[in-house]
Amino acid sequence: MKTGVLGFGGGPSVVPLIRHEAVKAYGWLSDDEFGEIFVLANTLPGPIATKMAGYLGYRLQGIRGAVIAVVAHILPSSLAMIALISAVGYFSSSLVVQGMISAVVPVVAVMLGAMAYEFAEKAVKGLGIYFGVVFFVLALLLLQVINVHPAIVIMLFIGYGTMHFTFVDRWKAHKAQKEGQ
Numbered sequence: 094m095k096t097g098v099l100g101f102g103g104g105p106s107v108v109p110l111i112r113h114e115a116v117k118a119y120g121w122l123s124d125d126e127f128g129e130i131f132v133l134a135n136t137l138p139g140p141i142a143t144k145m146a147g148y149l150g151y152r153l154q155g156i157r158g159a160v161i162a163v164v165a166h167i168l169p170s171s172l173a174m175i176a177l178i179s180a181v182g183y184f185s186s187s188l189v190v191q192g193m194i195s196a197v198v199p200v201v202a203v204m205l206g207a208m209a210y211e212f213a214e215k216a217v218k219g220l221g222i223y224f225g226v227v228f229f230v231l232a233l234l235l236l237q238v239i240n241v242h243p244a245i246v247i248m249l250f251i252g253y254g255t256m257h258f259t260f261v262d263r264w265k266a267h268k269a270q271k272e273g274q
Contacts, residue, residue, distance in 0.1 A: 094165040096142060107142040122149075136142055143167060220257070 095114065097108050108131065115121045122130065134144040143166055150162025184190045217225040228250070235241040235249075 094169065096146065096166055105141060108145065111142060111145050111149075121153060 096110050111125055116127050130145060131141075131146055134141050134148065137144060143163055146162040146166040147159045149158075151159035154161070155260075170225055172248065186215060213225065213229070216228065232250070235246045236243060
């Protein structure tokens with residue numbers, strides 16, 4: 094439970110605390126064993142700290158220990174999230190909180206605008222002004238007029254992006270062939 098309460102910054106930042114508790118404080122594992130478990134836990138999908146807590150619990154007390162260890166590790170974070178969501182729900186009608194949110198909205202809008210400008214600048218450098226404008230208008234039409242889901246639009250443009258240089262090379266070869274005739 095200590096790793097769930099004191100751990101901050103995600104699973105990899107909690108691993109040294111788990112190592113300290115399992116190897117140094119309680120002697121449940123040797124350093125070599127911990128290293129092997131760490132490598133194994135890294136290869137499996139999911140949060141590493143939770144997997145390591147589950148393994149240590151299983152090693153010490155079997156299935157019951159694994160369940161207790163995982164619950165003890167995630168319970169503090171879960172309770173904190175429930176408390177924070179409740180606080181947000183409670184304070185969301187507060188004029189002070191609404192004022193703070195209202196003050197942040199323009200900042201976020203400017204940050205998104207700056208990011209969009211940088212993406213557009215890179216697109217124009219990579220594609221050229223004509224392709225950049227055409228793709229901008231095409232994306233705008235797909236997203237705003239036709240209401241295509243953004244994930245589908247992204248996949249379409251990724252698909253095109255994988256073939257862009259092939260199309261450009263063919264177009265240049267065709268143009269050069271026409272000029273040569």
